[in-house]
Amino acid sequence: MKILLDMNLSPLWIPVLAEAGFEAVHWATVGNPRATDGTILNWAATNRYVIFTHDLDFGTLLAATQARIPSVIQIRSQDILPDAMGHLLIAALQQFTTELEIGVLITIDETRTRARILPIPSWGTKP
Known part of the structure; x- marks a missing residue:
């Protein structure tokens, strides 16, 4: 699995992720540091990366x-x-491997991890 670190995260994450396989x-090594979130989203989709962000x-x-x-x-x-x-990140990556391959939004905080399969339905529509 390939992980793209957003600009708001430290490159210190790279060896932690590498050690876990x-x-x-980091976005700064593959794209313009001032790129819009939309540009980063499109690049990640095209290149089959999971975005990791704050x-x-x-x-x-x-x-x-x-x-x-x-x-x-x-x-x-x-x-x-x-x-x-x-x-917590490594545990989530291991727990949601299949979902990450098909498309998911995962939110991690100190007390829990939540996963929502993509696409996220608009208000008033059913998934």
Whole structure:
């Protein structure tokens, strides 16, 4: 599985993910650091990466566009460094491997992990 770290996350995540067997790149190494979230979303979908972010806008974009890919993992915490949240991310990647391959929005915080299969239905429509 290939993981794309958004600009708002430290490159310190890359060795943590690599040690757990995941290929990871930071957006700054593959794209324009000032790119829009839409550009990053499209790049990840085209190149079959899962986006890992601290930015809630990716979930909003997925809902607005009814996109089925890419999968997005959102981390919701004050401390977003690997020492604090690394074990939770690795556990989520292992638990939701199948869902991440087909399209899912995962939200991780200190107390729980939630997964929502894509596409995210609009209000008033059934999945």
